[in-house]
Amino acid sequence: MAAPRAYWKGTLKLSLVSCPVALYPASTTVEKTRFHMINRETGNRLRQQMVDTETGDIVEGDQKGRGYEVSKGKYVEIEKDELEAVQIESNHTIDIDSFVPEGEIDKRYLDHPYYIRPDGKAGVDAFAVIRDAMKDQDRVALARIVLTNREHVIAIEPLDKGMLGTTLRYPYEVRDADDYFDDIKSPKVTKDMIELASHILDSKAAHFDPSKFKDEYETALKALVRRKAAGKPIKAAEREEKPSNVVSLMDALKQSLKSGKGGTRRAGSIARRPTSPRRTAKKAHRSSARSRKAG
Numbered sequence: 001m002a003a004p005r006a007y008w009k010g011t012l013k014l015s016l017v018s019c020p021v022a023l024y025p026a027s028t029t030v031e032k033t034r035f036h037m038i039n040r041e042t043g044n045r046l047r048q049q050m051v052d053t054e055t056g057d058i059v060e061g062d063q064k065g066r067g068y069e070v071s072k073g074k075y076v077e078i079e080k081d082e083l084e085a086v087q088i089e090s091n092h093t094i095d096i097d098s099f100v101p102e103g104e105i106d107k108r109y110l111d112h113p114y115y116i117r118p119d120g121k122a123g124v125d126a127f128a129v130i131r132d133a134m135k136d137q138d139r140v141a142l143a144r145i146v147l148t149n150r151e152h153v154i155a156i157e158p159l160d161k162g163m164l165g166t167t168l169r170y171p172y173e174v175r176d177a178d179d180y181f182d183d184i185k186s187p188k189v190t191k192d193m194i195e196l197a198s199h200i201l202d203s204k205a206a207h208f209d210p211s212k213f214k215d216e217y218e219t220a221l222k223a224l225v226r227r228k229a230a231g232k233p234i235k236a237a238e239r240e241e242k243p244s245n246v247v248s249l250m251d252a253l254k255q256s257l258k259s260g261k262g263g264t265r266r267a268g269s270i271a272r273r274p275t276s277p278r279r280t281a282k283k284a285h286r287s288s289a290r291s292r293k294a295g
Contacts, residue, residue, distance in 0.1 A: 008147060009119055010092030012156075014130050019123025021094070023165060026113035033221040090146035094154065094165075096130075099139035105155055109168045116156065116163040131158045142168075196253040203257070 006022035037046040050059045066083065067075030118127040134141060134157060141156040145167075152167045227234060 006119070007114065008092075008145075010090075010094060010145075012094045012096070012116070012123075012127070012130065012143075014096045014141075017126050017130065019126035019130070020119040021116050021123070021127065022119040023114040023116055026115050026164065031218075033218060033225065087149040088146050088151050090149075092146075094143045094145045094156070096141045096143040096156070098142050099134070099137065100142060102138065102140045102157065105140060105168075106174075108174050110155075111152075111167040111169050114154075114165045114167075115159070116165045117161075127163075131163055134158050193250060193253060196250075196257055200253065200256050 004024055007025055008023040010021065011018050012021045037048075038044060039046060050064060051057070052059055066078045066080075068078060070076050118124045130141075143154050143156055145152055145154050145165075147167070153170075154165045154167050156163050156165045158164075224234065
């Protein structure tokens with residue numbers, strides 16, 4: 001299997017310490033089933049064309065331009081050289097500005113993930129120093145990087161032998177939660193209901209394991225395509241009828257608890273996040289140091 005092609009190459013810089021790095025997209029949509037538009041009479045693939053909304057004429061390549069709608073139906077045309085004048089030229093450097101606790105990064109700001117690795121042997125030592133310092137301090141680097149002529153803020157953290165860089169959205173790209181949550185009522189919920197719900201959570205306690213994620217729709221699409229290509233009949237699956245009976249919230253909680261597995265366990269036994277071996281080692285080191293100091 002050929003090595004993946006780097007999406008971006010440049011220099012990771014921390015003050016006077018720098019090293020050449022390469023970025024690779026950490027996510028992919030290659031395996032997703034995709035469809036093309038075709039002519040049902042000929043079976044040939046269709047090609048989209050740009051059409052003038054007023055005249056209905058097909059617009060050729062040399063007639064196409066960019067316009068920003070300043071009012072309904074009125075556009076200001078932006079020329080290619082004007083657009084290029086405001087684009088940021090990449091200096092192929094990831095400039096680290098600061099280090100923040102991972103828990104302070106709002107998940108709504110996370111955008112696209114990238115794997116970061118050393119590019120060649122020259123900067124391996126510097127790469128390892130920056131990576132391991134972040135591990136030791138439990139910190140995430142915030143840096144600036146230019147991708148496709150736009151400057152992005154990127155959060156960089158250690159991941160195995162390499163690093164994970166995740167571009168962050170700007171505040172104007174994140175919607176205000178108050179617009180959606182402000183009118184949610186705050187009903188009085190009894191302690192008994194909370195305890196029952198806690199028992200249900202306890203019975204379903206688990207650890208994050210993405211290998212258990214199953215894309216049922218993608219599986220069904222692939223099966224559909226295989227059957228259709230083989231000339232086999234397609235039979236629509238029967239949809240399950242949803243129960244129409246309405247029960248009280250308390251009854252629903254009780255029934256959920258009975259149908260769940262391990263519902264008799266106490267709420268206090270809910271699975272907790274496993275302690276990091278590195279943090280455990282740190283605590284042991286500090287305890288040992290205190291013992292030596294006391295002696």
